[in-house]
Amino acid sequence: MAKKTPTLKRCDPSPVKLNPDPTADDFAKLAWAIAHPARVQIVRFLIGRHACVCGEIVQQLPLAQSTVSQHLKILKESGLIQGEVDGPKVCYCINPVRLKQLKSLVAGL
Amino acid sequence: MAKKTPTLKRCDPSPVKLNPDPTADDFAKLAWAIAHPARVQIVRFLIGRHACVCGEIVQQLPLAQSTVSQHLKILKESGLIQGEVDGPKVCYCINPVRLKQLKSLVAGL
């Protein structure tokens, strides 16, 4: 009992193992997709409008068309949004399944 | 009726205004904090353990100590975690308020 630590311990010393976190990569990927203000706005905009044309998104943001296209590409690669060709235009919309995945991953933290 | 668009419209043409999104920056900041697999694991680890020492996190990850320290710094700057000096060690823990903010922002999408 001489070695009893006198300092009050704030840290839990229980040896809990770190679970393998197989979803960490996917989680990070989804988080990365919305880790930029412009992309947050795009996602919110698409949710609010259900679906809309690329050009409209460009008009709403103070960014060049090419830059917005890059952001849309990133969002598309994450699976959060989908682009459907509609004539010369492209109609973007939210992927509800993927959005739900993001929500449950964050909610499960 | 000759000008009736023959193509079925998938896109909603209703003119909905894009709300100013004052939280977009903060949202992106929080998302950025967990936009890396290592940081996702750190956050999950801290949630699972309630609190723990920096060195333990380093042991759990296949990264150098300095790299983990950088990730911890990013997480701390986002407000998601807090570091409390406990002698020569530093005890990290989740900031529940900030975590709840992240959850509600994502849930509110």
Add this chain to the structure above:
DNA sequence: ATCGTTTATCGTAGATTGCCGATTAACTGA
């Protein structure tokens, strides 16, 4: 006071991001 432990910071290198203008590709309509 000095040593050992623990963590943060510095400096560096390579890769990636964000932004833009310019160009290209795809499609419609006259």
Add this chain to the structure above:
DNA sequence: TCAGTTAATCGGCAATCTACGATAAACGAT
């Protein structure tokens, strides 16, 4: 067919991120 519109891609530049080893700072213990 040809012109016009729409969106994606290319090339380039500055900035940031990630990772590491090495070093410095803070603290407890002897």
